[in-house]
Amino acid sequence: MKPIRSSVTILTKLNKKKIFKHIELCGRICYKSENKINNDSFNNFIRNLISRKHESVIEHFSVSVKFICDRGVSHEIVRHRIASYSQESTRYCNYFNSGLVFVVPRKFSKNTHEYRIWFDSCMQCEKSYINMIKIGLTPESARSVLNNSLKTELIMTANLREWRHFLKLRTSKNAHPEIKILSLELLERFKNKLPIVFDDIKADSA
Numbered sequence: 001m002k003p004i005r006s007s008v009t010i011l012t013k014l015n016k017k018k019i020f021k022h023i024e025l026c027g028r029i030c031y032k033s034e035n036k037i038n039n040d041s042f043n044n045f046i047r048n049l050i051s052r053k054h055e056s057v058i059e060h061f062s063v064s065v066k067f068i069c070d071r072g073v074s075h076e077i078v079r080h081r082i083a084s085y086s087q088e089s090t091r092y093c094n095y096f097n098s099g100l101v102f103v104v105p106r107k108f109s110k111n112t113h114e115y116r117i118w119f120d121s122c123m124q125c126e127k128s129y130i131n132m133i134k135i136g137l138t139p140e141s142a143r144s145v146l147n148n149s150l151k152t153e154l155i156m157t158a159n160l161r162e163w164r165h166f167l168k169l170r171t172s173k174n175a176h177p178e179i180k181i182l183s184l185e186l187l188e189r190f191k192n193k194l195p196i197v198f199d200d201i202k203a204d205s206a
Ligand SMILES: Cc1cc2nc3c(=O)[nH]c(=O)nc-3n(C[C@H](O)[C@H](O)[C@H](O)COP(=O)(O)OP(=O)(O)OC[C@H]3O[C@@H](n4cnc5c(N)ncnc54)[C@H](O)[C@@H]3O)c2cc1C
Pocket: 079, 080, 081, 082, 162, 165, 169, 170, 174, 175, 176
């Protein structure tokens, strides 16, 4: 049984200027104002679109993000419908040889009482899983003994409008702490890479 931390990685190469120019070109069709395009006209143009909630224009660019998280968090991620997903399958992956990997809840510091209870529970899951495979069950049956902390890998591809929506909800006051930590990290990276599109999103605001 291997305990790990959750993580998030943006897979798509984000060339800020290219993306913003592409969005501007798409949006200017609406006003037939392509003649106003210059080297940095995308700045005000995109900020204006977002402030007026004319957000369909930012749907013209999509980004893939890889999450390594627990199954509880992945259930929350896949509730977002305007996206495409590929996820590690507990039906087809057999963890008999590799052993099982579990994501430590960020709130549980090592050597605390809660950490030890959590660790023992995951150890028991692993034992039961291995025993089930040993008696001839398939991974898709043996998985029934695994808990919400099981590690999963998940790729979510969504357009920039949906990422804005996702990040507003998942960095809000009421978001579950585990998805919130990942979403805050992701929001910072998006702000750094594509500031015009993400700058106005404030954590804890929704
Ligand atoms: C704090 C919090 C607590 C939650 N608690 C629960 C819970 O207890 N139980 C539970 O089941 N879920 C819960 N959820 C999940 C929540 O109900 C949504 O399923 C999830 O957040 C996805 O949000 P969404 O539907 O807005 O977004 P997406 O699926 O990403 O869709 C984006 C937007 O597209 C539009 N849209 C998409 N599909 C439709 C449609 N069919 N009809 C009309 N408009 C559509 C909506 O405007 C929507 O906001 C919770 C979410 C949060 C953030």
